[in-house]
Amino acid sequence: MANEPSQDDYVPALRYRWLTPFYDAIVGTTTRERTFKYALISQANIRPKQRVLDLACGTGTLSVWIKSAHPLAEIVGIDGDPEILSFAANKAARAGVSIEFRTAMSYDLPYPDSSFDRVVSSLFFHHLTWDNKIKTAREVNRVLKPGGQFHVADWGKADNIVMRALFLFVQLLDGFKNTQDNVAGKLVDVFEQAELTDVKTHRTISTMFGTMVLYSAARPE
Ligand SMILES: C[S@@+](CC[C@H](N)C(=O)[O-])C[C@H]1O[C@@H](n2cnc3c(N)ncnc32)[C@H](O)[C@@H]1O
Numbered sequence: 001m002a003n004e005p006s007q008d009d010y011v012p013a014l015r016y017r018w019l020t021p022f023y024d025a026i027v028g029t030t031t032r033e034r035t036f037k038y039a040l041i042s043q044a045n046i047r048p049k050q051r052v053l054d055l056a057c058g059t060g061t062l063s064v065w066i067k068s069a070h071p072l073a074e075i076v077g078i079d080g081d082p083e084i085l086s087f088a089a090n091k092a093a094r095a096g097v098s099i100e101f102r103t104a105m106s107y108d109l110p111y112p113d114s115s116f117d118r119v120v121s122s123l124f125f126h127h128l129t130w131d132n133k134i135k136t137a138r139e140v141n142r143v144l145k146p147g148g149q150f151h152v153a154d155w156g157k158a159d160n161i162v163m164r165a166l167f168l169f170v171q172l173l174d175g176f177k178n179t180q181d182n183v184a185g186k187l188v189d190v191f192e193q194a195e196l197t198d199v200k201t202h203r204t205i206s207t208m209f210g211t212m213v214l215y216s217a218a219r220p221e
Contacts, residue, residue: 011127030208044151048072050117056124060088067097078104107135114145122153126182137194144219156213157185167210191217
């Protein structure tokens with residue numbers, strides 16, 4: 001039994017796979033999804049022909065919105081859950097956009113060094129153990145081109161006591177251990193420990209489940 005992965009090692013989209021069909025409806029109505037995902041897209045400042053990786057893309061909403069906004073960019077979405085990627089592929093087909101979706105783990109990306117101009121990620125880091133957060137950020141650093149940028153939206157330090165209380169619902173669902181680093185404001189430390197540079201916190205957005213924070217970092221030139 002020695003190397004059995006713990007429940008904290010892989011947390012599906014809403015913790016239980018049977019909830020995946022309800023993911024878009026729940027996230028769409030509770031997280032101000034349009035506001036924070038379009039803010040992330042704008043922050044990422046994507047240019048034509050750039051290669052963009054959506055890390056842990058889930059049902060593919062962010063990937064589809066990026067491709068629709070930047071049709072000349074190349075978008076790749078990875079996720080560790082092949083089932084959720086079938087939702088993403090259907091969504092891209094319905095939107096009439098071409099996106100490559102691939103099953104992969106965030107801390108072992110199947111891409112050579114310097115493959116992407118941008119890596120984006122939303123609602124993801126709170127799913128990872130501390131060690132996997134660091135490993136994942138190191139992988140992002142590796143697959144980014146020198147000077148390439150990493151843009152992240154995820155739960156962060158609560159703006160006030162109400163936001164902190166609401167975040168308890170996320171912690172009850174996704175688990176306290178992995179989400180605690182986020183609400184303690186430690187994602188900045190994760191990115192710095194992975195030797196990403198120019199780490200910035202851009203804005204916070206209040207939602208029904210707590211404070212969403214937008215960050216950026218870059219691979220050194
Ligand atoms: C809350 S969902 C977020 C999905 C999407 N990014 C969004 O904004 O809606 C978290 C996703 O992370 C994926 N995931 C969890 N651990 C992973 C890992 N280590 N590598 C890749 N994907 C992972 C889950 O399968 C799930 O789709």
